[in-house]
Amino acid sequence: MLHPTKFTKKEMQDLKQMDIDEIIEGEYEVINLKYDHLLKGLTPLEDLFDSNDIPKKPKMEQLKADIEEYNLGTEENPKMIKLSKSLLSDEILKYLELMREFQDVFSWSYEDLKSYDTSIIQHIIPLKENQKPFKQKLRRINHVLLPLIEKEIKRMYEVGIIAPIRFSEWLSNLVPTRKKTREIRLCVDLRNVSKVSFKDNYPLPKMDHILQRVVGASRI
Numbered sequence: 001m002l003h004p005t006k007f008t009k010k011e012m013q014d015l016k017q018m019d020i021d022e023i024i025e026g027e028y029e030v031i032n033l034k035y036d037h038l039l040k041g042l043t044p045l046e047d048l049f050d051s052n053d054i055p056k057k058p059k060m061e062q063l064k065a066d067i068e069e070y071n072l073g074t075e076e077n078p079k080m081i082k083l084s085k086s087l088l089s090d091e092i093l094k095y096l097e098l099m100r101e102f103q104d105v106f107s108w109s110y111e112d113l114k115s116y117d118t119s120i121i122q123h124i125i126p127l128k129e130n131q132k133p134f135k136q137k138l139r140r141i142n143h144v145l146l147p148l149i150e151k152e153i154k155r156m157y158e159v160g161i162i163a164p165i166r167f168s169e170w171l172s173n174l175v176p177t178r179k180k181t182r183e184i185r186l187c188v189d190l191r192n193v194s195k196v197s198f199k200d201n202y203p204l205p206k207m208d209h210i211l212q213r214v215v216g217a218s219r220i
Contacts, residue, residue: 055208072100079108115160131196133169136189145176148184156186 049055066085073079081099083092107113141149156162175187 070096072103079103110155110159110161113159113161125193126198128196128198134192135171136173136192139173145184149174149176149186152184152186
């Protein structure tokens with residue numbers, strides 16, 4: 001094993017051309033940190049995390065270049081899934097077989113979402129005492145987005161996701177956002193409700209912490 005401070009220029013050139021797996025499995029067990037060279041197969045942490053160690057969001061162009069779409073349905077009723085291009089051919093086939101077998105588990109459209117009986121199940125947001133309802137002022141929306149918003153509201157209404165109500169104590173504006181597919185997603189500005197609602201004392205952990213706990217786990 002070579003000491004990292006004693007690498008010659010020739011050895012550094014050889015290391016630079018080698019894959020990281022070859023270095024780990026071969027005679028080089030220490031990654032040189034003295035020289036500013038990135039070994040083949042490694043990604044700088046600066047590209048993955050910011051100065052506060054928060055994972056950066058990958059660019060959309062890079063995401064599109066690294067994935068491939070597969071249709072599990074038909075042309076009239078598509079059921080698209082996305083798999084990484086780095087997967088092997090046999091791994092892709094296993095994933096496709098698994099998704100086809102359990103495709104009824106997923107909701108591919110609004111029509112697949114299951115409604116429930118409100119006489120049996122009701123969702124209540126616990127609010128602090130003596131809090132007055134808040135009604136936001138109506139905001140202007142880009143007129144170009146209005147047809148798309150109306151279409152999305154109509155779809156949700158037809159499948160029973162939303163229901164009309166004439167009088168409401170609370171009123172919040174819609175916030176249209178773009179999905180990765182460039183479609184419109186309708187969100188609701190519930191910041192006023194959040195201010196007066198009780199907070200969960202045991203919130204969900206951050207995603208990077210969850211991923212660290214499953215490092216080394218295998219998939220079947």
